[in-house]
Amino acid sequence: MQTIAAGQAHQSSPLRVAVVGAGLLGSSAAWQLAKRGCEVVVIEAAKRPAEGASGKSWAWLNANRKTPSHYKELNSRSMQLWHQFPDLAEFPGTISVGDARDEDPAYKSSNLSSADVSSLEPELSADARAQPMRLYSQEGFAYPAEANAHFLHQAERQGASVRLSEVAMDFHKAAGTSDAISAVMTDKGTYETDLVVLACGERTPEMAAKLGVPFRLADKPSDHVVHTKPMPRTLHHIVIGGVEPGEELFIVQRRNGAFLIAYYKGEGAHPKVVNEETGRQVLHRAARLVPALAHAEVDHIVVGDAPTPFDGLPVTGFHPACSNAYILCSHSGATLAPLLGQLVAQEIADKQPADLLQHYRPTRNFNVGSHVL
Template identity: 25%
Template sequence: MRVVVVGAGVYGAAVAAELARRGADVTVVDGGFPAGGTSGATYSWTNSSGKQPRSYHDLNVAGMKAHRRLARGVPGSDWYHEGGNLEWGGDDSERERLQRKVKTMLGYGYEARWLKREEVLRLEPDVNPAELPADEIAYFPAEGWIEPTRLIGHLLSTVDGQRMWGDAVTDIEVSGDLVHSVQLASGRRLPADAMVNCAGPQAADVAMLAGLDLPMDNKRGALIYTSPVAVSVARVVHAPRVQLRPDGAGRLLLKSFEIDDSVQVSDTGEISVEQAAVDKVVEAGCALYPGIRTGSVESVRVGERPIPADGLPVLGRVPGLPNFHFAVSHSGATLSLHAGALVAAEVMGEDHDQELAPFRFERF
């Protein structure tokens, strides 16, 4: 089976790897380069805390397990970090919301527990104790983060097929109720027995080429990368004014919802982030981990998060066009391995309707 996978982010790489494992003749195309879009500018937190409805929560839990299995099965794998996640509220409203979340997650059988300040300091000794509440600090030990570029590199290395970078999809030939070929900007035409749309923020544009209307509500998010700092941060941390995690080689990644709102796009399409918002997030990070003050901001990146209109993934085949498949969602870092494998299996003829039914395109 000749399958064209559009997009070389975490979803495209995961789908392509599973298709290749199953014997498909896979061609991966991308208008840029692997990990050059959302996957290269993502917080990449692997989790399912607070995700609703239950079917979406369960899909994310399965995604977390898939990361664990792959990392254990690949000698020398270094892209998966399961250090857990710490979270606490800054006011009564945030604390009540966190209490409800933990209660719901425990009811689902999700691993969570409450820690006191002294317990957190044993886990994160470089945290400023004054920034921690005395208790009611939620700990989700099975959560973590991935290095998407390293993961994508591994997955694509398992695909013995064509890879076409810097060559965007410009047309999709549909005849009757089937996709027959994919046209690229270079003029190349790729015959296809099936195709999978893993184009992330551009998924709606790719779908439109096949006559499909995919409603998306993409959002931009800003990430702050520090220079290497001699600060011990071993896990994902969600404090009231800043969220942060390690990013390898002594660097840290910082973000907040507030800085996302400061992303600006000029009339010419240039993307920038207000410096005052960057400074505010960095100052919050320094208050939490004082050792960050010895470093500097190395870069600020803006990624566009692909979010279907109702917030849930769009996965699997399309009614009326059964050889066109989607693998598009927010939380791609968590979901990609498991959801991508389900989509690939369906491309190859397996029935996974029980798992994919809540996430079908036709709900729109």
């Protein structure tokens, strides 16, 4: 085994940080940590970034229906940061079909009349237009794989060392000292480090267990995400909703004309194995909202589960079981990646606790509860 010292631990040297996981959250944190002068090594099991949840995400940038209010605030602030990346995110606004809720004073929206809808989205079906609709003009969507690659590339440009196809297997704790980790052992070598950021997505429970931290993810039904071949421009907004009661679809047409259609709530279980029939069914449902989709051709289908801590809220910070391991795991990580990256770096590199993260500490019992997302 090779020993790779990522730097020296004495005070005048930069803080050595090993980030395990190069999804959106790990890459964003690595970028911000390297920018603040930390000596960062990113360890990623896959051959390229965005092979985990980040690459499967529909990446709707929103704070819609998010509770409690501090979590809505966290998401809203991060949405703002995405405007710095016009190549990686668009903000066309969301039309929510079947949305009869009152306006939330903390989250701007407006009711749409049928005349409004005809002018904003003339291709929506009569069934869709028969329902109440609301416009959330501040919302957008990201290109998550491209954003993930960009964040990681920026980390490298700031001096981070990125180790792809390398699996973090375990952590070494120096004998006779505190509970602190002194090195990360991978399948290829050993990285001495002052601090570890655990950004392992759905593998967080397994890696946290090695540190003595019990970590439970919520078991949510999988989302079926259909990507179509490019089509002529049809939609100008994100469209969410459904025609059947309880049915929820997310539909967006990307820059190249291809649609991303996520079917995430409705009748029956969402199996993890998908086939051509899955694609046909999702398109059939989507066509009831946007009839042009009856002629769409499936390019590929993705099945995804967002890594969601059991109580539904992010987990960010140190756990008493291990004083130098920072846990970073969240649902809505696409929305939250830019802000969480900055706040994590503020807490680690600047040693300035972030007020915005005070509700998400691993010291709370996040393994219980039933927070609804």
